Amino acid sequence: MKEICIPISNLGEDEIADVIVTVGGKKMSYSFRVESFPWSVDSESVSTDEDSFHATIDQIIQLRSSIANYDSNWELIQIFTPRPGATHIQVLYRKKNGH
Amino acid sequence: MIRTQELVKVFRTEEVETTALNKVNLEVKEGEFVAIMGPSGCGKSTLLNIIGLLDNPSNGEFYFNGIEVSKFKEKQRTNLRKSNIGFVFQSFNLIDELTVFENVELPLLYLNVPASERKKKVEAVLERMKISHRKKHFPQQLSGGQQQRVAIARAVVANPKLILADEPTGNLDSANGEEVMELLSELNREGTTVVMVTHSPTDAEKAHRIVQLFDGHVVTENVKKNF
Numbered sequence: 193m194k195e196i197c198i199p200i201s202n203l204g205e206d207e208i209a210d211v212i213v214t215v216g217g218k219k220m221s222y223s224f225r226v227e228s229f230p231w232s233v234d235s236e237s238v239s240t241d242e243d244s245f246h247a248t249i250d251q252i253i254q255l256r257s258s259i260a261n262y263d264s265n266w267e268l269i270q271i272f273t274p275r276p277g278a279t280h281i282q283v284l285y286r287k288k289n290g291h
Numbered sequence: 292m293i294r295t296q297e298l299v300k301v302f303r304t305e306e307v308e309t310t311a312l313n314k315v316n317l318e319v320k321e322g323e324f325v326a327i328m329g330p331s332g333c334g335k336s337t338l339l340n341i342i343g344l345l346d347n348p349s350n351g352e353f354y355f356n357g358i359e360v361s362k363f364k365e366k367q368r369t370n371l372r373k374s375n376i377g378f379v380f381q382s383f384n385l386i387d388e389l390t391v392f393e394n395v396e397l398p399l400l401y402l403n404v405p406a407s408e409r410k411k412k413v414e415a416v417l418e419r420m421k422i423s424h425r426k427k428h429f430p431q432q433l434s435g436g437q438q439q440r441v442a443i444a445r446a447v448v449a450n451p452k453l454i455l456a457d458e459p460t461g462n463l464d465s466a467n468g469e470e471v472m473e474l475l476s477e478l479n480r481e482g483t484t485v486v487m488v489t490h491s492p493t494d495a496e497k498a499h500r501i502v503q504l505f506d507g508h509v510v511t512e513n514v515k516k517n518f
Contacts, residue, residue: 195465195493248313248506249313251506252505252506252508252510255505255510256508256510256511259510259511260511267513268503268511268513269492270328270492271329271330271503271505271510272330273330273331273332
């Protein structure tokens with residue numbers, strides 16, 4: 193499979209990037225979406241190393257749940273690393289029937 | 292073939308303690324092709340090193356072909372590794388001072404395979420990887436794609452049950468990358484289990500299942516094809 197790289201501006205929440213490619217007269221359509229899931233931590237609980245560890249576990253549990261409950265017509269492509277202190281984590285999805 | 296239970300790996304220096312893997316549960320069946328994805332630093336390569344018996348976990352259990360190996364000593368790990376596992380790395384990891392033939396011959400030397408059998412096996416695998424015309428060359432005389440084909444030849448020459456690939460197309464252009472992925476898929480279709488770490492969603496599409504790691508945790512598994 194050949195790859196092409198298309199630069200697009202940052203997607204806002206609920207925005208979908210539709211990419212339509214025509215190869216040999218055959219049109220193929222791909223839809224991508226960047227979703228934001230909660231990634232916040234109760235700051236009062238992050239006071240010791242041990243608490244910090246548990247906070248990370250809470251974040252992971254929350255992320256797993258968000259991914260598990262997401263629209264099954266979309267498949268997860270990539271999880272982006274959140275900035276320090278970010279309240280949301282971004283996840284790239286691709287629509288399954290667009291593949 | 293592979294099962295990890297609550298696998299933990301902690302790296303410690305005098306000042307910092309980093310949990311690279313945090314209670315990872317993963318199962319890979321014989322003949323399966325699994326891709327491991329996730330951002331840099333999420334623990335992908337650490338997990339691959341433990342699965343490949345290059346490193347021991349700090350905690351948890353690791354079963355290889357039903358045997359609990361997490362507490363194995365270096366010598367036990369080496370014995371298990373050399374007869375069961377082939378490695379393919381992003382930077383090829385060929386030995387510059389050895390010819391293509393000698394690089395591919397190495398795993399057979401470690402297994403004490405007789406010289407005549409070694410010659411047959413190496414020539415057969417070089418032929419299969421379409422690189423036999425370069426057998427007297429040194430790695431630096433080859434293109435990246437050719438070097439990776441030699442690395443795959445070295446990984447499979449001893450007929451391992453498991454191939455571990457760490458970003459196998461990371462240093463290749465798309466045409467050579469595609470060729471390498473086709474070779475790995477072909478080996479998998481013939482029954483070899485493949486576990487591959489990758490950043491490439493396209494490469495991951497070749498796998499039966501994609502495991503997403505984040506901060507040392509498995510966050511989701513996505514079945515791509517029936518296995």
